[in-house]
Structure formats: structure tokens, C-alpha cells
Amino acid sequence: MAEGDRGASSNTEGERRFKIRLKLLDRESGESRLCTLDEAKTWDWGDPETWRMIGGWQITSFQQLLKILYLKMEKGIEEVEIVEAPRFTMLAGG
Numbered sequence: 001m002a003e004g005d006r007g008a009s010s011n012t013e014g015e016r017r018f019k020i021r022l023k024l025l026d027r028e029s030g031e032s033r034l035c036t037l038d039e040a041k042t043w044d045w046g047d048p049e050t051w052r053m054i055g056g057w058q059i060t061s062f063q064q065l066l067k068i069l070y071l072k073m074e075k076g077i078e079e080v081e082i083v084e085a086p087r088f089t090m091l092a093g094g
Contacts, residue, residue: 020073020080027085040065040082051090053083 022040025032044050045061052059059065059082072080 020069021078022069023079023081025081025083027083027089032081035082037066037069049087051085051087053090054080 022035022037023032024035041062043052043062052065054065054068057068059068065082069080
């Protein structure tokens with residue numbers, strides 16, 4: 001769920017409250033945009049042909065995304081970029 005014009009994302013999973021901006025970068029088109037956790041939850045996480053990565057780590061589930069976001073928030077990071085692309089472009093380097 002978005003808060004304000006800054007695109008801050010927040011969601012409650014268990015007792016954790018997430019407040020971090022998610023920037024989604026489409027590697028094929030080069031376009032980036034802010035997204036919410038609610039949107040990320042609806043992504044097809046079972047599709048092996050679409051890869052999502054944060055800082056070199058492949059994210060394969062919504063729960064894994066939440067764990068990484070929580071670790072980033074603990075370090076004081078306010079924005080995380082998720083790179084999304086077809087599997088073959090990630091393996092081929094571009």
C-alpha cells in the first residue's frame with residue numbers, strides 16, 4: 001500500500017511492519033517505477049522464466065523478498081531496487 005507521494009511501501013506480515021520504497025527496474029526496457037508490497041505479492045513467483053534480483057541475489061518467493069527487505073530496513077536502507085528480466089537475459093549478461 002502506498003503512502004504519500006514518495007511511494008513508500010508498507011505492509012504488515014506477522015509482527016513486522018515494512019516501510020521501504022521498492023523500485024522495480026525492467027531490464028529489457030530500461031524503465032523503472034515504484035511499486036508496493038501489495039503489487040509484489042501478486043507477481044507470478046512460480047514462473048521460472050522471470051527472474052527478480054536485489055543486489056545480485058535472485059528472489060524466488062514473496063517470503064524471501066520480505067526477508068531481504070527486513071534485513072535492508074535493519075541497516076537503515078530506505079529504497080531497494082528490484083531488477084526484473086527474463087531468465088535468458090540475466091544469464092547472458094544483457
